[in-house]
Amino acid sequence: MRSFLTFLLMITGITTGVSQSIHVDVNLDMMHQTGDVSTFNRERNINVHSSLIENEWQGEEEKLNYLINDLNVWFGRDNGAATWCFKQTPKHPSVDAYPDLQWMETEGLRLRNYFSQRFSNADKMGRKNSMRIMGTNPHTTYPCLTPYSGYWSGRPGSLWYPTEIETSSDWVVNYLENYFAQNENSVGEALPRYWEVMNEPDHLLNTNNIMFSSWEELWAYHNLVAQKVKQRLGDKAPLIGGMAFGYHSFHEADVSHRFAKQGYSNQFFQENDPLRQLAFEKTKSAFWGDGTQHLKKWYQWDVIWKGFIDSCGQNMDFYSLHIYDLPQWKSENYAIRKGGNIEGILDMIEWYDVNKYGKQNRKPLIISEFGAYAPYIGNEAAAADPKRRDWENLKSYSSMLMQFLERPDYIIKTVPYNPIKGEWGDLKDNPYGRFPFAMMQKDKDNAWQWSEFIKFYELWSDVNGIRIDTYSDDRDLQVDAYVEGNHVYLILNNLETINRDVKLQYYGNEANPVVSVKKKQLFLDTSIGMGEGWPNLVSESFTVAPVNLEIGAEATVILDYTFAHHVEIIHQSQETKFYAESLSGSVPNRVSTNGQAITAHINHVEGFDMPGEATLRIGGLFLYSYISEENPENQIFINGNRISYNPDWRGEVQSASNYYFGVLEIPFDKKLLQADNEIVIKLQGEHTLTNVSLQVWNMSRIPGRTGLNKTSTQGNPHRIFYDENQSSDPYVIWQPNSKAFQLKNIKGKSYDAYVFDLQGKKCLYFNDLKDEIWVDASALKKGFYVLQVVGENSNKSFKINVME
16 A cells, blocks of 8 residues: 555646745644644634625525535624614603613514524524624714714604613613523524624724714723623623724824814814713713824724723623735735734734733634725725725635634634625715625626635635644745544645745655545636736646645645545644733833843743744834844844744735834744743844743644654755764664655664754754654755764764765
């Protein structure tokens, strides 16, 4: 029987220029567990921004079945139903600015019965609907105090709107209690699993959209909803969270067009209007000061996000946020979130939450909208080719999802922003003004057809199973993999704007042959379309496993391997995160540096003496020019040991400015760790460091890593290694015309091996070796090196000559 490792196939793809190959390692027999999670959860990660009850599905039952059942997609979010129900709610007959709660009981029963009649045979879809997110929009549920009747509720002749957060929170409690089935034996739609208190209040607050409030009032409302819902519904209550923020440039001032001081509301009311004084009081805020505080850097973190965590963190079950790329396509003002910027956003929220409330109380995250947005995609792009426009979202969907999947114990729900038809979002004054983020668009015959967004779900349709260990030697190529029975799903995503050549190396499962491989690639195909290309999802099938393939610019490839037998997982990699203390010792916790050394302390690290790997994560605002290249003056020490500085952050240039808000991810030898650790960081240039943390992988065996240790030497044809003396325990043999040498006669003992250049610099290391192995040293340049093998009773050195 042929081993899986002997299969070799060159897969060719899109034929433009390709840079140096990226090496990807897949350890088929090693489970990758993060926290307590080790599986791909489709309910959490493969969602559509829709719910079962939406009227936009009427007449589209065939498409509904294809998406939910055939492609195995879950319903992710309904952010319209509650707002619609609020607008229908009449005013209390005798209480001003208050809902008629008795009417709500009757209306809730009517809607529950309607649901049970309409969806009587929707058991499977109903189950997929029960895990959805719900919530309200600021208008009209929240007391925005708008003078414009278009934002009011009730019926003609009795229009009203709330003026106090107590009123709004009372409506939410009664809505959740009366409009949903409270148990399995009740009629009606199931309660949502998650309740977002409000959608994107940071987008509307104090803008010309009219929302007379303050940050303090918003936070009080979140706390009030959480307290009342949990008190009324008890263990039936949805998980409560917020603030569903839309802005995440933490290092920036507030959005420039927001009103900045109390009293701005006066211009909207006559002097004798009783609401004028109320609006004046509601807009009182400690964060406006003299009207210039919002212009200060870091306002979006110091006031908005940190303020929400400080005020509401104890009452929230989760934090929610929206993440959008502002694409570079046809834009001079862009901000690319995918890659390093997302790492910076997520690490900063996580670090501060843990620092304030303790690691044991870390609240999970929900990403309830993600994708891409820019003026050219929105209302300025009305005449754009819609298929080309959709690509900007498609590439962000997969790139961002790959990052969210790295945190399966922390991010508990992700929903790309893709409403079904979105006719409510059409631009009425523009003949081309169709809502650009919809799952469906009309064809020339005025019939609804899938937009290009369906390709995202067709690409990810099969992925499931237990996560296994993978590794890419270039952070711009994201990689993940899952085992389900005799299937392995390997996902590769290219963050770069050029095609890349990928070399795959497989470890473990050697006696289990591959029967077939299906490859799906989603990429921008410039050979089709109206000039700029269209998204293309191409499928191919093979009978052997690939060792080389080409991945398109910003493309995603998913490989589905079918093996002859179940893939056995017998080893484990346990990933854990450890957090540094405050860098400054007090609020705001960040420090500014201009070449000075900054010291961080990460204590109580567990498993530091186990085999495995580690990465140092340094978050902050950096100047590109000082961190984007190798610089010997950039120095990082862990417990007094200098580690190699890695200038390769995730993704490409993040914005039009010279600043990078993100995370420097620096792998290092895990053996340098202790229970309590001192990290010294000295970077040239002006930077602001916000937080530091460690990722640690404790492993039951040394993983297969190209360039570190190998069990196979496929396809390495151009270097020769040899030693000048052999000893019996251990000894080295070389393989002509390859990049590898073999450590022999280990005899089951534990050894460490090091390769030094003639100046004493450590170039490679291999820890805790117990078996005879092939060692890949392809990273070494031409010249002489010393291989040192250190064991319990042995310390031997070998001279190695690397020749082209």
